[in-house]
Amino acid sequence: MYSIMWSEHCSYKSSKVHLRQFQEKAPPSDRMLAGMGENAGVIKISDTIAVTFKVESHNHPSFVEPHQGAATGVGGIVRDILAMGARPVAVMDPLRFGAADHPDTRRVLPGVVNGIGQYGNSLGLPNIGGEVVFDPCYQGNPLVNALCVGVLPVDRLQKKEATGAGNVVVLLGAKTGRDGIGGVSVLASATFDDESETRRPSVQVGDPFLEKLLIESCLELYDAGLVVGIQDLGGAGLTCALTETAAAAGTGMKIELDRVPLREPSMLPHEILASESQERMLLIVDPARLDDVLAVAAKWGLLATALGEVTEGQGGRLEISWRGRTVVDVPPGSLADDGPVYARPMREPNDRFLLQADRAETLPRPRTGDELRETLLRLAASPNLCDKTWVTEQYDRYVLGNTVLAQPEDAGIVRIDEESGLGVAISVDGNGRFTRLDPYHGARLALAESYRNVAVTGAVPVAVTDCLNFGSPEDPAVMWQFAEAVRGLADGCQELGIPVTGGNVSFYNQTGAAPIHPTPIVGVLGVLDDVGYRTAMGFNADGDVILLLGE
Amino acid sequence: MARVVVDVMLKPEILDPQGQAVANALPRLGVTGVSSVRIGKRIEIEFDGEPDLEQAREIADKLLANPVIEDFTIHLPAPAEADK
Amino acid sequence: MARVVVDVMLKPEILDPQGQAVANALPRLGVTGVSSVRIGKRIEIEFDGEPDLEQAREIADKLLANPVIEDFTIHLPAPAEADK
Amino acid sequence: MTRVGVVTFPGSLDDGDALRAVRVAGGEAVSLWHDDPALHGVEAVILPGGFSYGDYLRCGAIARFAPVMDSIVKAAGDGMPVLGICNGFQILCEAHLLPGGLTRNQHLHFRNRDQWLRIESVGTAWTGSYEAGQNILVPVKSGEGCFVADEQTLDLLESTGRVVARYVPGPGLSEEGYNPNGSLRDIAGISNEAGNVVGLMPHPEHATEALTGPSVDGLGFFTHVLGHLGRVSA
Numbered sequence: 037m038y039s040i041m042w043s044e045h046c047s048y049k050s051s052k053v054h055l056r057q058f059q060e061k062a063p064p065s066d067r068m069l070a071g072m073g074e075n076a077g078v079i080k081i082s083d084t085i086a087v088t089f090k091v092e093s094h095n096h097p098s099f100v101e102p103h104q105g106a107a108t109g110v111g112g113i114v115r116d117i118l119a120m121g122a123r124p125v126a127v128m129d130p131l132r133f134g135a136a137d138h139p140d141t142r143r144v145l146p147g148v149v150n151g152i153g154q155y156g157n158s159l160g161l162p163n164i165g166g167e168v169v170f171d172p173c174y175q176g177n178p179l180v181n182a183l184c185v186g187v188l189p190v191d192r193l194q195k196k197e198a199t200g201a202g203n204v205v206v207l208l209g210a211k212t213g214r215d216g217i218g219g220v221s222v223l224a225s226a227t228f229d230d231e232s233e234t235r236r237p238s239v240q241v242g243d244p245f246l247e248k249l250l251i252e253s254c255l256e257l258y259d260a261g262l263v264v265g266i267q268d269l270g271g272a273g274l275t276c277a278l279t280e281t282a283a284a285a286g287t288g289m290k291i292e293l294d295r296v297p298l299r300e301p302s303m304l305p306h307e308i309l310a311s312e313s314q315e316r317m318l319l320i321v322d323p324a325r326l327d328d329v330l331a332v333a334a335k336w337g338l339l340a341t342a343l344g345e346v347t348e349g350q351g352g353r354l355e356i357s358w359r360g361r362t363v364v365d366v367p368p369g370s371l372a373d374d375g376p377v378y379a380r381p382m383r384e385p386n387d388r389f390l391l392q393a394d395r396a397e398t399l400p401r402p403r404t405g406d407e408l409r410e411t412l413l414r415l416a417a418s419p420n421l422c423d424k425t426w427v428t429e430q431y432d433r434y435v436l437g438n439t440v441l442a443q444p445e446d447a448g449i450v451r452i453d454e455e456s457g458l459g460v461a462i463s464v465d466g467n468g469r470f471t472r473l474d475p476y477h478g479a480r481l482a483l484a485e486s487y488r489n490v491a492v493t494g495a496v497p498v499a500v501t502d503c504l505n506f507g508s509p510e511d512p513a514v515m516w517q518f519a520e521a522v523r524g525l526a527d528g529c530q531e532l533g534i535p536v537t538g539g540n541v542s543f544y545n546q547t548g549a550a551p552i553h554p555t556p557i558v559g560v561l562g563v564l565d566d567v568g569y570r571t572a573m574g575f576n577a578d579g580d581v582i583l584l585l586g587e
Numbered sequence: 588m589a590r591v592v593v594d595v596m597l598k599p600e601i602l603d604p605q606g607q608a609v610a611n612a613l614p615r616l617g618v619t620g621v622s623s624v625r626i627g628k629r630i631e632i633e634f635d636g637e638p639d640l641e642q643a644r645e646i647a648d649k650l651l652a653n654p655v656i657e658d659f660t661i662h663l664p665a666p667a668e669a670d671k
Numbered sequence: 672m673a674r675v676v677v678d679v680m681l682k683p684e685i686l687d688p689q690g691q692a693v694a695n696a697l698p699r700l701g702v703t704g705v706s707s708v709r710i711g712k713r714i715e716i717e718f719d720g721e722p723d724l725e726q727a728r729e730i731a732d733k734l735l736a737n738p739v740i741e742d743f744t745i746h747l748p749a750p751a752e753a754d755k
Numbered sequence: 756m757t758r759v760g761v762v763t764f765p766g767s768l769d770d771g772d773a774l775r776a777v778r779v780a781g782g783e784a785v786s787l788w789h790d791d792p793a794l795h796g797v798e799a800v801i802l803p804g805g806f807s808y809g810d811y812l813r814c815g816a817i818a819r820f821a822p823v824m825d826s827i828v829k830a831a832g833d834g835m836p837v838l839g840i841c842n843g844f845q846i847l848c849e850a851h852l853l854p855g856g857l858t859r860n861q862h863l864h865f866r867n868r869d870q871w872l873r874i875e876s877v878g879t880a881w882t883g884s885y886e887a888g889q890n891i892l893v894p895v896k897s898g899e900g901c902f903v904a905d906e907q908t909l910d911l912l913e914s915t916g917r918v919v920a921r922y923v924p925g926p927g928l929s930e931e932g933y934n935p936n937g938s939l940r941d942i943a944g945i946s947n948e949a950g951n952v953v954g955l956m957p958h959p960e961h962a963t964e965a966l967t968g969p970s971v972d973g974l975g976f977f978t979h980v981l982g983h984l985g986r987v988s989a
């Protein structure tokens with residue numbers, strides 16, 4: 037359990053010291069109801085309505101099994117949003133692939149797009165934007181990031197704390213199977229290489245239908261006030277959910293592992309605890325309301341099982357029994373909070389001054405009309421700049437009936453309140469090449485682009501989420517890139533007066549010794565009081581004046 | 588007929604949402620006594636000449652089955668399979 | 672094991688784009704001599720007790736196959752099917 | 756106000772949109788639940804889009820057995836207007852209220868785009884506010900929208916005016932690739948003999964508000980059924 041909980045993915049042991057800047061430099065905000073450290077940041081957008089959004093990576097699973105990896109990536113971020121008490125209302129998908137004409141891209145890309153589409157479409161979540169970028173540096177390590185945004189009444193905000201001795205711990209959703217055992221600690225916390233063969237059992241298969249039922253039943257439970265605490269099961273499965281909910285409340289738990297509904301009866305305790313089977317949530321409920329909770333689950337045809345109970349306060353222990361034996365007895369805080377924190381060595385990459393010396397001015401310029409024409413056509417036809425309809429038409433953009441802007445716009449907009457027209461605009465952006473040249477400014481540029489994309493729709497930008505995709509933190513050059521990028525993003529947010537409300541770090545994105553370009557993906561969310569006044573990017577009418585703003 | 592059949596099924600430890608959905612629907616049809624349903628693919632390959640099991644295996648391996656999550660078996664169509 | 676297998680295939684006159692896509696990809700793998708590929712479903716029903724062919728037929732008829740576009744056959748798993 | 760029901764199956768997704776479309780058209784939108792056979796006094800029913808019960812086996816295959824469907828099949832036989840959109844169309848075919856079936860798109864991808872349709876039949880309970888031959892623009896979004904039936908059935912549908920809508924090229928758009936899924940004879944929607952039951956692959960409920968849809972061309976389906984019911988009950 038310790039090896040999982042203290043893995044890079046779960047403990048943020050290499051990134052923690054840097055990420056603190058986001059909070060230290062954050063401007064004070066009275067909009068923020070929940071910030072970093074929660075499943076996702078929650079921002080108030082009116083007196084009664086809040087939104088929550090977050091972007092997360094599912095890079096390594098998507099390389100091993102593109103379809104299922106990408107699909108379960110969407111599933112995971114949606115559960116994060118759901119756990120905050122919100123109804124998920126839209127998704128976005130920033131993607132990075134190797135060269136467009138590489139045979140392995142032909143394997144990975146269709147699977148990824150299909151997986152994202154199938155899962156998101158089946159959940160009824162409109163896809164309102166994303167990115168498709170090709171670069172050889174992602175050949176052996178594509179990036180699959182997924183963003184979800186959700187909406188909640190301000191007073192429906194949920195907590196993960198397992199408070200109240202005697203409250204019942206309930207597992208809701210899918211049966212637990214052997215899928216994904218060690219997925220997080222193994223796949224996301226190690227370099228990716230040819231040994232992936234032996235890691236194959238880590239593949240998880242998603243069931244979007246079950247997730248849809250999970251969404252509807254959780255929302256019904258929230259509205260009926262039946263939930264004391266809730267946490268999604270993602271990486272590290274029950275281990276993570278049990279320890280985090282208990283540690284957050286400073287309580288203990290007594291759990292009978294035999295009660296966990298299993299897909300394969302022969303599973304051993306450590307497998308049950310580590311399984312990353314999808315479409316499960318952990319609930320803390322008042323024993324007097326347990327029957328009501330079970331009734332809601334039954335209405336939606338979901339399994340709900342009481343696993344045990346919360347035990348008395350300070351210094352409480354997590355006690356897990358199986359077949360009459362105690363298999364775990366630890367203080368939950370030691371797993372969740374006492375993980376190691378590293379200040380890893382950093383060094384500026386040797387080749388950076390060479391890269392910077394190789395200036396764009398030295399490139400040949402088109403001089404004649406024909407050359408210009410040829411350059412323009414080449415640009416327009418390049419995979420990174422061409423029309424992305426071939427991807428986006430595989431995604432449902434209309435479902436829920438509130439999509440006001442989506443592809444090809446620079447920001448997606450969803451209406452949140454039909455009466456007033458209140459809505460949000462979101463954009464996700466990143467530029468690995470810029471960031472490779474200069475991580476500090478690359479991260480700032482990603483933020484600035486995303487911020488502009490949101491602002492030009494007419495929205496007021498209010499919050500930032502980020503997914504920091506980097507190589508191995510054990511490589512001092514990568515660690516330097518990471519530190520610089522975080523510093524750049526934190527400074528940029530400070531200058532723009534907008535807080536980072538949550539995000540995700542993905543390390544070990546490399547093939548052998550070669551890391552990907554450092555790729556911080558930045559999502560900005562803005563608020564429109566009335567989406568009827570949004571500005572789309574197309575020219576509207578003949579005779580309109582065209583102005584160029586800025587330097 | 589020069590037909591070879593490739594059956595592709597999810598590995599036993601992999602979740603099969605399709606089969607599960609069907610199994611859950613059965614009680615509504617008044618069917619009890621079914622403990623599980625698994626759904627895979629049946630692929631019929633028609634050869635011009637002789638049925639070529641080796642080649643079918645190669646096609647299955649490269650194209651029809653996803654070795655990360657699926658297993659496959661290859662056989663000639665059994666007469667029993669036509670007992671509708 | 673009390674298993675019954677139901678194979679569901681699109682009727683021959685219904686176009687099977689998936690099978691066609693596979694057939695079209697074969698020359699790229701260097702495979703020639705395949706005249707057609709059809710892709711259907713293989714459904715394995717596990718009964719608690721004895722395998723019940725009659726009940727399996729009823730399930731197939733009502734639920735597993737759509738008679739407008741599909742045919743099905745039912746059989747016990749043949750030993751030959753395990754020849755991977 | 757005329758009550759129009761929208762069924763929610765587990766896995767239904769466009770139920771909220773269908774309910775909204777009914778309201779926008781001026782009707783009273785009523786949620787119906789798959790497990791409840793009661794129709795709660797509605798005078799028409801919409802089966803919305805989505806993935807009922809996950810739609811893993813075959814789209815609509817399991818939904819057909821929902822308790823509410825028994826009541827709907829019976830009411831449809833008595834002339835109640837029923838509109839199946841996308842997954843709803845698939846369910847109507849599975850329930851044998853409509854002939855033929857819907858199979859995997861021929862290009863094998865889910866496809867979402869704004870689609871031009873020609874309304875072919877205005878004699879149904881849902882399409883009477885259009886003119887025969889009128890072109891409308893509504894979203895299509897499905898992975899299994901390819902309508903198939905045997906030749907005899909197709910001929911019968913054509914000769915009896917039961918092809919309700921067809922995919923057509925948009926004005927100024929390519930003559931190629933206008934059919935989004937390979938449907939036989941470009942069929943996008945059909946009706947039963949009486950014209951009260953209509954199945955449609957594209958989504959008129961997503962084209963009822965200028966802000967969120969490509970047009971408001973879809974609204975006519977919902978306004979017409981309300982007018983139609985007004986006349987019947989008057």
Ligand SMILES: Nc1ncnc2c1ncn2[C@@H]1O[C@H](COP(=O)(O)OP(=O)(O)O)[C@@H](O)[C@H]1O
Pocket residue numbers: 128129130131163164165166167168420421422424427428442443444445446447
């Ligand atoms: N993977 C994707 N998912 C959803 N939308 C996407 C995806 N990739 C690109 N898009 C959308 O396509 C449009 C064009 O994208 P892009 O070429 O990246 O625009 P830009 O370069 O102007 O940022 C945008 O609306 C973007 O949101």
